[in-house]
Amino acid sequence: SVNSAETEVQSVKIDCKVASRFAHTVMTSTALNKANVSQEVFFEVELPKTAFITNFSMEIDGKTYVGEVKEKEKAKKQYEKAVSSGQTAGLVKASGRKMEKFSVSVNIAANSNITFTLTYEELLQRHFGKYEIMIRVKPKQLVQHFEIAADIYEPQGIAFLDTYATFITNELLPLVEKTVTDKKAHLSFSPTLDQQRKCPDCDGTLIDGDFFIKYDVNRVQDLGDIQIVNGYFVHFFAPADLQRLPKNVVFVIDRSGSMSGKKMEQTREALQTILDDLYEEDHFGLITFDDKIVEWRPSLSNATKKNVNAAKTFVKNIQAVGWTNINDAVLRAVDILTAAEKNKTVPGNSASMIILLTDGDPTFGEQNLDIIKNNVKNAIGGNMSLFCLGFGYDVDYNFLDVMAKQNDGLARRIYEASDAVLQLQGFYDEVASPLLSEVHFNYPEDTVNSLTGSYFKQLFNGSEIVVAGQLNDIEMNDFAVEVSAQGAENYFVAKGQASAQKWDTIFPDQEYIFGDFTERLWAYLTIQQLLDKKDKGTPEEKANATAEALELSLKYNFVTPLTSMVVTKPETDEKPEDTLIADKLTEDQRTGVSTPSQTVPQTSYSYASSPINWVDGD
């Protein structure tokens, strides 16, 4: 955006290329300063939290300034130098639930132009049976050439593809062009200046919001789809038509004082629906805790209508008061599940899980986070998975995240807002239908190396498991693959041969797409898994994982939590050369942003209905 009418944004182009779920997005924007004096130009881009920035450049009057990815510590030294000389630094800030914002501003001389280019990459994840690409566009003014273009290449074939945008009106709808063939899709949206206008005589723009592309691929084979490109392979596994496994789930619900009011109310409401959604063959239990641990029943119950109704009555009466004893609550849940398995009161092929919902740090009983993690890990012993929901901003999310990952689960933040009930239900829906458990991927050891994770506790309906690796021989075109897992009716085993396809036949003229996409997908996935390992392993594993993740981040130019991108701004008459830093935010840093409960404490949800005792005058 620009501050003055004499500077105009000439073009904004968002170009997204997806090959086998790996998305590579380039955002380019050009502005021209027509004034006789220098002007400040702002470039702000919101990108998904799950993406890594890979490139940034500014071209000013033919001279290009390119961002350089460096080890964070080294970049920090440069940054500190910049800060000590009075310049500002950080370029990336948290923005809402799904995005983070990259922003930079530059002074450009009279009658000169500037082109900003930002590139980021991400592996699209399958949720509820679809992949989603979200592009946030807020050009803030009319743009001479505005274009969103997306090309999707999926060798498995595209099952369906939908697009919509929060800003698309009936007038703009016909402008979204969509061409979908068997394995390829092309989308474009390029409104003219007049079509962008809010009204015929005004300068306001209609283009302000989120543009979504959602699609899925065809799934047929039990073995999944394996693609071999340039010495790398990727295995996508989400077989169709699998029967659901029965599950044993214990909900562990925090009812400490800080949950009182809205959070407790939303939890009760969400649980009513979640309990209703249990399948008859499932077994379940409920534990509520503050400084005391209260079980609904001492052992698991069948999810019959009668039991579900009884549980719903129990849930209706949960009241928030007291301190937070996470340790004993989770251990009690483990005991209940372990006893059920030992006594064979649950089916042998069932999947066991604990869903913990809490809004704060432990404040009662065992409070040392490392000891709690150890206790939970030792008690679970790989026999069940733990999912943690952190409600609001006062939780130590990192603690929940690590504890969940150590126990084959994952953590999710529940944002305090009117839709918290839907967030809770949505999370449950994702894990409500396990299809397989103990999923093992086997590839011949003498053929592949540098494998990403090849064991998964569960495969959930609507999701997908991705494994990638390198081939020992770049010329190799096929190898044997086996996937084994516990299925609903019997043991699931799929065997087959992976073979390289003829990309030039499948995508004539577009073979360049596959140049290094698979390799970068492998690198992205490996870094993500190493970053997880860095948090949850032994000290030695942590050190090795950190070193390896750093090496890959630098090699593939990814801005990850271990690297920073150093951006040099050109010198101007008023200022010497600036050094700025683009970082990848961690979850802890994201929570450092202002939240309602921090900036307006008097009206925050957390405290609104806690007992407020006071003393004052008339």
Added chain:
Amino acid sequence: PHFIIELPDKNDALCFNINDKPGTIFNLVKDPLTGTVVNGQTIGDKKVNPASKENTYFGRFGIIHEKFGIRLMVSTQEILVSEHGKQAKLFWSDNTSVKGLNMDLQVTKDRSLTVTLRNSVKFVIILHKVWKKHPYHQDYLGFYTLDSHLFSRRVNGLLGQFYHGVQFEVSEPFAGKDVDKPDAFMFVKGHRLLVTRGWQKDFRNDVKNGENVPCWFIHNNGTGLIDGDLTDYTVSGLF
């Protein structure tokens, strides 16, 4: 000063006045487990209106958090903070935000101070500014606990003893001395007290007019509701 005890579970509130000589220091909160203490010193009016009784208000608060080494002195003039011996002074005349390791302070100019002690307590002190030339009244302070759930069960003090709630029953109301305010009998802590339905003000959102909060008023300095008697809560110094 007027004390208000909110009881969300009962959707009700209790209130009582404490009146003593200006200058008396009362203990409002004392938690031996977390080492948190809040004391308040009262002030009176500039001069007493011969037609009315003398009212007192809080003019200074002293707050200690032993574990964090924090001391906070809040008066109608200024805010003095010390953390592990390091001192700072804040003024009511500025919007200020201080984010510390264990304590966050936020001053909203001429209006309020929000204090958050990590994993401990959150409270707001309201500044009531009075016209400087007012013949009788002067500036005073209010103290509001926003989050007290992390205090231990052993917390006491004039406010602290109610942080974990209080059990009571109220009889059917009956006509009292004041036609607009019914009386009732309250059964609390083994006592049967005559209480009056009234209201007190919550000034957090509207510092000038406040918002009425209906409550059961306990007469005679809260006798019967508070543990012990008033002298049990008087202390010799702010810290």
